[in-house]
Amino acid sequence: MKKTGLVLGKFAPLHRGHQYMIETALKEMDELHVLIYDSDLIEVPLHVRSRWIRTLYPKASVIEAWDGPQEVGDTPEIMKKNEDYIIERLQDVKITHFYSNEFYGDHVSKALGAENRQIDRNRDAFPISATMIRENAFRHKEYIHPLVYDDLIVKVVFVGAMSTGKTTICSRLAEKYNTVWMPEYGREYWEKHQVNRRITAEQMVEIARGHIEREDKLSYDVNKYFFIDTNAITTHMFGMDYQGYVLDELEMMALKAQSRYDIYFLCCDDIPYDDTWDRSGDQKRHIFQKQIIADLKERKIPYVELKGSLEERIGVVDRVLARFRKYDNPASLAYK
Template identity: 60%
Template sequence: MKKLGLTLGKFAPLHKGHQYMIETALAEVDELIVVIYETDVTPIPLHIRAGWIRKLYPDVRVIEAWDGPDGYSDDREHEIREETYILGLLNGEQVTHFYSSEFYGGHMSRALGAVDRRVDEPRSRVPISATMIRSDPFRYREYVSDLVYRDLIVKVVFVGAMSTGKSTLTEALARRYGTTFASEYGRDYWTEHQVDRRIGLAAFDEIADGHLEREEQALLEANRYLFVDTNAITTRMYALDYHGRSPERLTRIALENAQRYDLFFLCEDDIPYDDTWDRSGDQKRQVFQRQIVADLLERRIPYIPLRGSLEERMRRVDEVLAGFVPYRNYFGARV
């Protein structure tokens, strides 16, 4: 007889306790079904939470329960609703083992006619809960996979022309919020590889890849927020300025960048121009700034302008972050 396992939950977020249960089940049954409920306890959408399991465990059959029973209770009325819902999803398919680490394993396994398989119910093997992680992901970082953790971090990028204060602001905010930042990889690359203040077209792909690698490393060590100085969209603007075209990979990464970040801030060119050897003058800054704004508008990317002194800019970022909820429509508010 085929051994068919089933487990269910919100996985908000998926943590290593969940993973231990899933891996235990995979070792014991021929096939495993994971049912994931929609929930209000986290802003992270259901399909993203389902995606974590699909990527980590491609052999698992994941069912997204968008209309599943709400709440969490040992009230018999609620139990009946949940049992009825799950049996309806299975449509006659016979589950042989029901996996859980909580009390509901009893009533669900009876309703399914399945073995009640409790895994690490006292949380001695993996002493964590999703509630604990939601309260402070950074504190409980060791209990969350890299794949999941990156989706728990608010990714904030600062764009603007040269000498608009992006680097200073990014580092200052990282210090204020006790987190990491990703500096502009392109500037470091250009300084090391430029010849007569120029770099080749293919170098812009290397810059885009290098910047993403720098971001990913900082992201996995971030605390709530990651602050990023410049992105591939701006790198593409430099490629167009240098060569009149953008290499294919950079163009694709720039397209994907619109969805990579939670918040875009535009550093305005209202501060004094810092005329260092590697820059091309204030007039060039003004032109480049207009081009960046036009590109953001063309891509339909909502952005928040930052003006004034460093403290004024930081206060504006503070205001936005205080009211921002990931995966929600923030931009209904006045910016």
């Protein structure tokens, strides 16, 4: 007889305990369905939570329960409402095993005519809950897959021409918020590989690729906020300035950068110019700053300007972060 399993939940967010249940079911079943409910408990949208499971477990069939009941309890009315919904969504699928570690395992499995498979009911293997993670994801990150964790942190990128204070503010903010920051990889690469102050279009691709790879490695060490000095769009602009064109791979990385980061801060060129050997002068800085602003506008990327002293700039960042919600509607901030 074909064995067909069912796992359900909000996965708000998905953690190692959930994964243990899903992985156990996949080992034991011929077919597995995962029913995911919409939820107000977490800002992360349902389709993002579904993507976690689809990516990590491509053999599982994911069902998005956008209209699923939100009530949880052991009253006859609530139990019947949940049972009816599950049966309706499954349609003709015959479930033989229902997987859970909650009280509802008993009544749902009976309604389905399935075996009640309780997995780590006392949470001995994985002493974690979604509530604990929602309260402090960083403290419990050992129970969160990096793919999931990346969607829980806030990526804050700082752009601007050379000598506009990006590195200084990133390092200071990382210290203030007890987190990590990502230095500009392009500058490090340029200093090692430049010939007569120039690098090739192919090397521009290596810069953008290397920067992203380092970001990905650092992201699991982030404590809520990830402060990042420049991105692939900046590399794209330097490429256009150096060669007058960029290769397709860099073009694509710049396009992806438009939605890779949650907040863009533009460091303005109103501070004294630091005339180091690797820079092209204050006049070039002002020109490049205009080009960056034009590019942000062309890409329709919302950004916040940072002007004045370091303390004034940090004050602006603090206020923005205090209001920011990762999955909120950015346009709504203008009316708050």
